[in-house]
Amino acid sequence: MKLRRIMVAAVALAALTTSGCSGILSGGGSGGGSDKGPITLAAVIPTSGSSAPTGTYMENGMKMAIDEINAKGGVLDGRKLKLDVEDGACDPTQAAAAANKAVSNGAVVSVGGYCSGATLPTLPIFNSAGIPMIIPAANSEDLVTQKLPNVFLINGTGVQQAAAALKFMKKDGVASVALVDDNTSYSKDITAETKKDAEADGSVKVALATSVTAGESDYSSVVNQIMSVKPDMLYWTGYYQEGGLIINQLKAAGYTGKIMVADGSVDPSLVKIAGGTNADGVFATMTQTPDTIKGAESWIADYKKKFGSDPGPYSTQSYDAVKLAAHAITEAKSTKGADITKALEAVDGFKLFSGPLKFTPEHTLSNGGFQILVVKDGKFVLQDALS
């Protein structure tokens, strides 16, 4: 799977460069959109594939914000907002195509982006079309290091997640930790940062840092390595499928230490794959989910009334992305990309679920808002807000 992904990514990049050179990309750096009629917000998110459930949460959150704003009369003297959802399927090639489609549909601001790997190839597309991006979920360092002026991240980054992980380890009295990732950029990001932080800090010993291959079933070799170093805690930074299997196989091998997972593993399926009560007591580093935010009860009730189901991960961030986009358009008094970008940079104290917003010079949150969840009776609940 990974091999294919890499090939696909390479092809996507090649396609990007060629189409960029020959000027197929519409917009051509002007950005903007028309002066009348609805203002289009584009969202490249997965609505098919294995991440489709999260895509639905995100889409619902965005719809909710748009309906609220339109009910109050829209922005810029009564212009309504319109949402254009394009399926990126968590796949670099599809996401690039979806972004091109969104640009030609006249997007003014992009409010999508879930899988970091699929969001990465959309950055140059929106950038060359002069469209500002507010990324609600994707959070790889790779998105930040591009240093594109139009890209803003409103989810905590890998660096912030690693810092939160270390903070909790120290608080919880963990003396040695095993770091295991799945060799993807997002996952390796977090283990590398955690290792660096832990070594600089000196209070938590990194007993083991290793990687596994995603997409396999048998993780007995990594289980064996963990058992032989006997760490106080295992920190797994990959996704939930492998995470569930590793938890299951660790417990079968008689592991009694603590386990913590990163935000890619926060999914009800982790508990199911781990089997029985194996996942009980597993910690997770995670940004706010609707049920861990204080004072979000009325928001959750509205969501339920509207969509007939509970909100899930990233529905609040997606809601925030749309609200922030509308705020920036209003402040800029314009639908021109450059004006909106300036307005976004100037935002100070705009209220998000994660707290008042002010972007750092890198266009990331000044406070990542990571907190610690724990699995209790098969569900992720808040353990420690780390504040």
Added chain:
Amino acid sequence: MTQLIWNGLFVGSFYALIALGYSMVYGIIKLLNFAHGDIYMLGAFIGFTVLSSFGGITASMSIISLLFVLIISMLLSGAAGVAIERIAYRPLRNSPRLAVLITAVGASFTLEYGVSAIAGPNPRVFPVRLGGNSFDFLGARLSVPQVILMAIAVVLMLGLNMYVQRTSRGRAMRAIALDPKGALLMGINVNAVITWTFFIGSALAGAAGVMAGAYYGKIDFLMGFIIGLKAFTAAVIGGIGNIKGAMLGGLLLGLLEAFGSQVFGGQWRDVFTFAVLILFLTLKPTGLLGERVTERV
């Protein structure tokens, strides 16, 4: 140490079951059946469907119901293998090798995304998970289900070996492997034997799929890709086309992985494993047991 050996042998027996299908098919029609790993995936999904449709009764009698589901899944995935051969490979029997190879890749994608379209792209959790006590044996920690699955794998492999060595159909397979034209002239129904070979190979892969589903608990539509590559590696190490070689190669690959990740670290395991594949291909392309041409199937 004994733990490493046991882990290696356990994973290796899965590789071996799948490698057998690669090896048998290659031995007879010189085709690398890249859809073979996906038959393993298909077997797991068939097992999942059968188990789910029986609902309540399974939880109490997990081993017996597993055997029952195992047999159904073997029959159905065997049939799927036969269908693929009939539809995708037989019309191309006399085409250039490359055409058949590409068709095999096509069959692989068809199976993967067909299952994804029908069963959905999300991973499924097996309704029955083999539970059981663990016990210590010579310093290694074994669990009852591991021992049972290993026993099933060994029985299947020994049975296959007996079949190929002792029965007339087995003799026909070996004859075709040596000389298809000659076998045809001697009155062997070559097409029937090839069909039968696909059936056996696919049934074994299907069995491995069900066993993996029941033991590891999670199945998804891409689960056959990596293990298919590994099984191919195992077949090459053992000497592709050779039945005993495939078994030996599978177990050896499992051991190589276990020791490789212990010595070099987990992130180097696949580098190490596939470096061994390259070494074998360059230094001894016939594999460990590949020279004994008379034994080929």
